[in-house]
Amino acid sequence: MPGARIERLVTSGTFSLDGGTWDVDNNVWIVGDDTEVIVIDAAHDADAVVRAVGGRALRAIVCTHAHNDHIDAAPELSARTGAPVLLHSDDLGLWKQTHPDRTPDAELTDGQSLLVAGTGLTVLHTPGHAPGAVCLYAPRLRALFSGDTLFAGGPGATGRSYSDFPTIIRSISERLLALPDDTVVHTGHGDTTTIGAEAPHLQEWLDRGF
Template structure:
């Protein structure tokens, strides 16, 4: 059975630095008909479970620890009987939502995973948050970027735990080195490609 990427959208809120915003988050599930992994845990356990179906979920890979991406992670972990994985550089952000409740396993730059017969590698891309992590699936020609890279450019900075200079370096050095045809599946909004965003950046912030 061939690996594929499944997609849905859930709606809720994002809160940081005393402000709250309405947001729509993408839900991404990578796998085949038998097993899968879930990226992030936004807003609705039911929406994620519907996308997973009766497949075995072997992990919940958290791209970063902003509350709209991790708020439902413990509940989803219990529902799917799947471990939560997070880059520990986002520990302080995680604590804002979950206090001393731990996630299950750490993710580090270069960690490799195999799911549904395809390989995937974790790419550390700090900037939007200290522990932001993307997941590259070369055989499917895609990368899941969380809130690091969107259609239109880098993810938001200017709030606590973020850095514009750092996110630009992460995108330039870690993502723009991927093949230009690589499809970028984002945490919010439409997908794009590495090539399209590289061209856009050359006319904007990339020097």
């Protein structure tokens, strides 16, 4: 019986915070099989996500954090599919900046397990880029969905409100770099990487205040 697989959809829009707005391309990750899926970060374009999901049942819309570019399409996607929106409670303040009249449907908690197509994904609370930032680890797929916590080449940005550099470094070093080296890191923007490729650079990031 085929197991869960990983699909990537790239959508384009804007990221806004602290009075600035930037054009961005986001990775929307779809995890599941021919019957059911979850969506990780419903970014920008609900129509595109609905098309990518197709006739499959959407079990959940998982938000790795609540910056607007990762959640702007989540309420519409939920309304069209009936899937609940899941977010860590520490990011509710950020969520309300984008969606003041609609709250998430359920909380993500550290250590929680999400199941789709017979595959478990463990929620890892990894604050730093945002207070409620989480990653999802699927050992069966040798995959980590890192949101904006870890990218190919370094940590996510911490130069804006609600973020903190020492905190993101602690999250990465204690929670993510402890995973197997062959774990593929599926990021919120840009290319994938692996834990093994990023781990040797931890001291470099610290020295540079990356």
